[in-house]
Amino acid sequence: MPRKRGGRSNRARAVENVKPRIHQRWGAQLLLAFWRWLPELALAGTTATVFVYLVRMNLPAWAAGSVIVAPVAVALVVPYSGRILVAVFWVDVTRHRLRTFMAENGLRNRSGRLPWLLFIYPTRVGERAWMVLVGGICVEDVEERIRSLGSTCYARSGQVQVHRRWTHLIRIDICGQRN
Structure with missing residues (x-):
């Protein structure tokens, strides 16, 4: 049986395949991704900086982690501040x-x-x-x-x-x- 060459398929396209091209340049894409993830990056950077600072002050890693997690846990338990933290979390989501x-x-x-x-x-x-x-x-x-x-x-x-x-x-x- 001869093989068909070239041409397009006769199938109807059920889904439009549009590739988003917000900006073609990779620098602009990188800047947009950075802007989109800025709150998460800032939180991760601050947490990592505090952790490294505490470990360099000869605090064990488990204690440095506890120092970082304890204020957040206390704030979540207190009713008013807990509602604020939960609201900020859902705003980000x-x-x-x-x-x-x-x-x-x-x-x-x-x-x-x-x-x-x-x-x-x-x-x-x-x-x-x-x-x-x-x-x-x-x-x-x-x-x-x-x-x-x-x-x-x-x-x-x-x-x-x-x-x-x-x-x-x-x-x-x-x-x-x-x-």
Whole structure:
């Protein structure tokens, strides 16, 4: 049987295969990754620096680890500070999950750029995130896909509101988190 050469498959593509090309240069990619992971890198760097400092002061490794873990454990046990630490933890998790939500739901423009997450902070019922939409994405695109936000960010629901003055600035309220 002769072998076919060249040509494309006649199969219909069920999934659009768009490779995100935020910035083509590796330096820009490295800078974006650093910015995205800055809180975690800062925490890891601070912890490692304190640990090395304590070990160099002739403290055993187990004692240096205890000195680092004990204040966090005490803060978690105290009710008010424990709630603050847990809220800060979930803000950090939600920050990464929002990026996953945007990437997995195709909230990108034709160039592959995702919306910018300006800042995120805890509220009484969850988190509130402010985002800047890049050219090619409108608030209706986000509102269409907001139902999947609950499963992505471990929440019950989400609401989108547009800024009164600037339509490219939106607020996402992520409600009913793990309380």
